[in-house]
Amino acid sequence: MIIFKQWRLWVSLLLLIGSYIFIKPNFESQTSDSKINFGLDIQGGFSYLLELNEEEYLNNLLVKTSQYIENTYSISSDIDNGEIVISKNQNLDALTNIVIQNLGLEINEKSDKENSYIFSKQSFNKSLSDMTLNAVEIVRSRVDFLGNKELSIQKVGLNKILLEIPGDLDNNVKEVISKTAKLTLHLEKNNIVGSKTFINEETGEQVRVQEIPNITGDFIQDASLQYNQNEPVVAFSFNKEGSDLFAKMTSENVGSRFAIVLDGSLITAPVIRESITGGSGQISGGFTNETANNLAIILKSGSLPTQIKIIQEKQIGPTLGQEGVEKGVLASIIALIAITLFMIIYYKISGFFTVITIISCLSLLFAMMSLLNTTLTLPGVIGIVLTIGMCVDANVLIFERIRENFKHNIEDPKNHGFNSAYVTILDSNLTTLFAAIFLFAFGFGPIRGFSISLIIGIISSLIVTYIILKLFINITSIKYLGLQR
Amino acid sequence: MINFYSFKNKSYLVSLTLIILTIIIIFFKGLNLGIDFKGGLNFEVKSNLTTNQLNEYFDFIDSDREVLIKREVGSDVFSIRIESGDNNPVFIEEIKNLIDQNPDIEILLSEYIEPTFSEELIKNSIYALASSLLVIAVYVWIRFDWQFAVSGIFALLHDVFVAIGFMSLFNIEFNLTMIAALLLIAGYSINDTIVLFDRLRSLTSNEENKDNFETNVNNSIKLNLRRTILTSFTTILALLCLVFLAPVNLTEMPIVFIFGVLIGTFSSLFLVLGIVGDLNYEAVLKARDS
Numbered sequence: 001m002i003i004f005k006q007w008r009l010w011v012s013l014l015l016l017i018g019s020y021i022f023i024k025p026n027f028e029s030q031t032s033d034s035k036i037n038f039g040l041d042i043q044g045g046f047s048y049l050l051e052l053n054e055e056e057y058l059n060n061l062l063v064k065t066s067q068y069i070e071n072t073y074s075i076s077s078d079i080d081n082g083e084i085v086i087s088k089n090q091n092l093d094a095l096t097n098i099v100i101q102n103l104g105l106e107i108n109e110k111s112d113k114e115n116s117y118i119f120s121k122q123s124f125n126k127s128l129s130d131m132t133l134n135a136v137e138i139v140r141s142r143v144d145f146l147g148n149k150e151l152s153i154q155k156v157g158l159n160k161i162l163l164e165i166p167g168d169l170d171n172n173v174k175e176v177i178s179k180t181a182k183l184t185l186h187l188e189k190n191n192i193v194g195s196k197t198f199i200n201e202e203t204g205e206q207v208r209v210q211e212i213p214n215i216t217g218d219f220i221q222d223a224s225l226q227y228n229q230n231e232p233v234v235a236f237s238f239n240k241e242g243s244d245l246f247a248k249m250t251s252e253n254v255g256s257r258f259a260i261v262l263d264g265s266l267i268t269a270p271v272i273r274e275s276i277t278g279g280s281g282q283i284s285g286g287f288t289n290e291t292a293n294n295l296a297i298i299l300k301s302g303s304l305p306t307q308i309k310i311i312q313e314k315q316i317g318p319t320l321g322q323e324g325v326e327k328g329v330l331a332s333i334i335a336l337i338a339i340t341l342f343m344i345i346y347y348k349i350s351g352f353f354t355v356i357t358i359i360s361c362l363s364l365l366f367a368m369m370s371l372l373n374t375t376l377t378l379p380g381v382i383g384i385v386l387t388i389g390m391c392v393d394a395n396v397l398i399f400e401r402i403r404e405n406f407k408h409n410i411e412d413p414k415n416h417g418f419n420s421a422y423v424t425i426l427d428s429n430l431t432t433l434f435a436a437i438f439l440f441a442f443g444f445g446p447i448r449g450f451s452i453s454l455i456i457g458i459i460s461s462l463i464v465t466y467i468i469l470k471l472f473i474n475i476t477s478i479k480y481l482g483l484q485r
Numbered sequence: 486m487i488n489f490y491s492f493k494n495k496s497y498l499v500s501l502t503l504i505i506l507t508i509i510i511i512f513f514k515g516l517n518l519g520i521d522f523k524g525g526l527n528f529e530v531k532s533n534l535t536t537n538q539l540n541e542y543f544d545f546i547d548s549d550r551e552v553l554i555k556r557e558v559g560s561d562v563f564s565i566r567i568e569s570g571d572n573n574p575v576f577i578e579e580i581k582n583l584i585d586q587n588p589d590i591e592i593l594l595s596e597y598i599e600p601t602f603s604e605e606l607i608k609n610s611i612y613a614l615a616s617s618l619l620v621i622a623v624y625v626w627i628r629f630d631w632q633f634a635v636s637g638i639f640a641l642l643h644d645v646f647v648a649i650g651f652m653s654l655f656n657i658e659f660n661l662t663m664i665a666a667l668l669l670i671a672g673y674s675i676n677d678t679i680v681l682f683d684r685l686r687s688l689t690s691n692e693e694n695k696d697n698f699e700t701n702v703n704n705s706i707k708l709n710l711r712r713t714i715l716t717s718f719t720t721i722l723a724l725l726c727l728v729f730l731a732p733v734n735l736t737e738m739p740i741v742f743i744f745g746v747l748i749g750t751f752s753s754l755f756l757v758l759g760i761v762g763d764l765n766y767e768a769v770l771k772a773r774d775s
Contacts, residue, residue: 049602305559310574311599320529320593324735331730335723342719378735385723386669390676393716397680400712420687428679431624432672435617439668442613444606450665454672 008471015467016360019367026370036369037152039377042325044318045166050177052135052159053306057128058082060306062121069095083108083116095304128158131305135478136161141301142176152188152442161310167318172294180263180307181298184218186210186250188257188269198259198266202286209259209271215245223299225292226282232292236299238311243279251275262295313483339392347399348482351470354395360468361391364460369453377449387457390429394465397421402473403483414473414481424468433458490702493759500643500756503748507650514653519660520566522607524600526577528565529557530584531591533721539563542587546580547736558736562593564658570598605707610664617668618642621675629682636760637678640752644674648745657737666738670745673720677713681705683756689770702758710754717750 015419025032040047062079069075069084074092077086084105088093088114100106104123109116132155139161140153152164163172179197186209189195196211219242226235238246250259250272260283268285336358343351365387369376402417410416436458439451473481520527532539536556543552546567553566570576577597583592618638626634645667652659684705689698724746727739750761 042735051599051602058725087613309599311602313577313593314596315594317591317593319531324731327730332662334730335726338722338726339609339719342722346715382665382738384671385727386672389673389716389720389723392719393676396712396715396719400709404708411712424680424683427628427683428676431621431675431679433622434620435668435672438617438620439613442609442616444609444613444661445612446661446665447610447668474702485642 006474008467012360012468012471015364015463019360019363021133022367022370025365026366033239033369033373035373036366037373037378039375040164040166040314040316040321041378042321042376043166044316045164046173046316046333047162047164047312047314048174048177048310049156049312050134050139050163051309051311052132052161052304053309054128054159057131057159058119058124061124061127065105068103071442073099074373080116083118085114085116085201087114088112119253125158129155132159132161135304135308138304139163139177142297143173145272145297146172146176146325146434167173172290173312174310176294176297178308178310179294179298179304181217181301181303182263183220183299183303184213184261185215185246185249186213186259186261187253188259198264200268200285205266205269206397207259207266208256213261214249214258215242215302217299218242219245220299220302224297225289225296228284229281232287232289233282234292234299235280235282236296237278237280240279243277244278246281247275247457249279251277296327296449302422306370324378328378332381332385336388339388343392343395348472349476350395350399350481355390356472357395357464357469358388358391358465361387361457361460364464365453365457368456372456374452374456375449376453377446379446379450380453381454383450384457387461390432390458391461391465392423394425394429394461395469397425398465398469398473399481399483400479402478404480406483414478418470418473425465426462429458429462472476487707488699488703489706489754490699490759490762492755493762496751496755496759498754503647504643507647507653509547510650510653516649516653516658519658519663520596520598520603521660522603523568524598524603525569526567526573526580527594527596528563528567528584528592529594530563530565530591531561531593532589533561534589536563539565539590542590543567569598573597573599581745599622606661610661614664614668618671624680625675625679629686630766632761632764632769633682633747635764636757637675637682640678640749640757641671641674641759643756644749644752645671647748648741651744652741654756657741660737661743662738666741666745669742670749673742673746673750674720674752677749678757680709680712681753683762684709685761691772698770700740702762705758706754713750713754717746720746 022034026035038309040392059079062082062084066077066079069077069086075090075092077084079085086095104119104127105117107115108118122456129283136153136155140151143151143153143165147418150166152162156162156164163177170383186196186198188207189210190208194211195208197206197208199206219238220236221234221239221242222232226233227479237243237260254272254274257271258268260267267283283295298418340351340355343354345351347354365384368374374380397419398418401421402413405413405417433455435453436451440448440455443451488570534542536554539554540552543554543565544553547570549568550570551568551601553564555564555566556562557564567580581592581595602630618641621641622634622638625637648667648670649659651657652663657663685701688701688704721743724739728736731739
């Protein structure tokens with residue numbers, strides 16, 4: 001049989017079996033890394049785009065760097081408008097070019113009296129990006145503690161975090177993710193110099209304390225909601241280092257007050273009655289169950305490096321997504337049937353080959369999407385529709401070319417026609433493919449969803465027309481292709 | 486046989502008219518920018534109230550936040566767009582709670598975008614579009630000649646621009662999803678154009694008939710005519726299904742794309758090869774001979 005001599009037959013079978021294997025996990029209930037995910041616009045859910053404050057981070061980094069220079073090289077510096085200004089009336093020998101470079105700084109202006117330095121763009125962006133990765137973990141642990149398991153969270157750009165939660169939302173999510181949660185403990189101080197007054201916004205209680213915190217929340221190891229005389233309180237425990245600091249602070253200051261400050265506002269200011277050596281404590285202060293639990297989660301997860309702002313939030317109800325999918329699937333099936341009928345009526349047997357080609361193209365596309373664990377969104381579905389269009393177009397181009405060659409009695413019309421049409425198809429599809437790759441690299445949201453399915457779709461279409469469609473053309477005598485008219 | 490090449494001046498006139506009309510429409514009507522590019526709050530709600538009743542309901546909102554309420558064609562779904570203003574996070578919560586409590590309104594979708602972020606999205610979309618256009622131009626230039634690259638990019642920009650005019654005329658919201666629709670038009674347009682370029686190149690490189698440029702152009706179009714019509718037809722067929730069956734908030738996209746397919750078919754049949762000819766591609770062919 002001539003058919004078994006066709007290498008395309010074996011490759012086709014391989015493609016179909018491969019597609020089947022990779023598509024299969026999608027229909028199994030267990031979670032797998034090679035499944036197509038559905039975007040929120042399809043399955044409904046919530047998405048938040050969080051932005052960390054770049055300016056605040058820059059300031060923190062400037063302060064840290066300036067302190068580091070002072071501590072390590074005994075060189076004092078000032079911070080002015082995003083610059084570190086170092087006066088020349090001190091010994092600057094230690095500040096070699098290598099040191100400056102290692103700190104990520106570069107010289108901005110030089111004068112007789114002073115030098116000013118800024119962070120090089122590259123080093124600042126790297127540092128900003130690392131900070132965001134760190135924040136991603138903090139946000140992840142906060143939302144995890146609330147019990148949302150299927151969430152997706154990723155870093156976007158340099159200082160943004162995209163959080164997507166399918167299904168119903170726990171109302172506390174927004175509350176929990178947007179708090180910076182800088183917890184600090186300050187001892188009371190009546191002297192004006194170096195002190196600061198914190199106010200409790202609800203009760204109006206205020207206390208003047210030392211401005212630089214004695215202990216920060218960074219030392220907190222665990223926190224939980226507990227009850228003290230039926231009132232919800234947040235119990236926390238320090239790690240070893242924190243316990244030591246806390247014991248030292250309490251034993252040296254029995255009788256005086258200290259303030260517990262969260263994100264710049266006073267929560268409570270208890271009096272130290274005795275030295276606390278166990279490294280644990282309680283915060284009380286008019287909590288409800290919910291607020292105490294949220295605070296415990298936040299303290300446990302650690303504080304965010306800067307304030308966070310929600311710059312985009314989306315809530316897609318399940319009805320709309322479901323309706324979208326049902327209608328979208330129905331539309332695709334009807335469109336597919338319409339195209340199929342048309343192609344079969346117009347091209348007879350060849351039209352039937354087109355149908356098989358389209359179905360193979362879709363299988364390969366879904367197999368690749370599963371393999372790459374792609375997220376399918378509604379714009380992605382539209383990309384798939386475009387892919388089907390391009391696949392049909394490729395078929396039409398090939399058939400028309402073969403028909404033309406046949407009419408003009410050109411030798412070997414099938415092969416010649418296919419090959420010359422395939423050059424055209426390659427040219428037009430590759431142009432679109434390259435454009436789609438750039439769109440994917442630079443685009444955001446819907447544009448990315450659209451371009452990823454277009455990229456995978458074009459590749460599938462190119463493969464199946466070259467292998468499967470050509471196989472059918474090869475094994476069918478031109479008399480039966482239904483192309484002569 | 487139709488002499489397509491002889492139509493080229495008339496086609497230029499048609500195309501110029503379309504471009505001028507688009508400029509006038511955009512100038513007077515402006516673009517209906519969605520919150521992706523303007524920032525603000527957007528709701529899709531299901532309600533048995535009328536547009537007027539909903540307008541009255543939202544009348545309490547501060548007058549410096551513009552409120553736009555539109556019923557999606559043929560459904561009980563409304564799109565409500567509220568401009569951003571001061572203290573947005575608090576405002577969002579308030580208005581969401583308010584709608585949640587109203588039994589006549591069901592929220593299907595709500596979306597908020599910070600204006601600073603929408604500025605970033607505009608920049609981002611422009612980068613994405615510009616870079617992919619550049620890639621197309623470079624690829625066509627490498628595979629063909631620069632005349633083809635210029636003509637192909639012109640046709641593509643022409644089709645996308647006129648489609649934007651169409652959106653402005655019918656007050657269709659311009660958002661990120663629509664950018665994807667415009668890209669679809671761009672992809673379709675360049676696809677159509679390159680098929681013709683390929684044919685013209687192969688005809689002009691054929692020894693027997695390479696001298697008569699006009700005949701070659703006409704033959705390129707004629708030989709591809711059936712394919713162009715078939716492909717446009719099947720694409721429109723598929724899109725019509727989407728128009729009637731897409732979820733209510735997505736029906737506008739296939740409509741814009743159908744318009745794009747029509748305009749793209751026009752530009753590839755009547756514009757692109759004329760432009761290649763007018764960029765003196767014949768001279769390139771002659772120079773290659775000698």
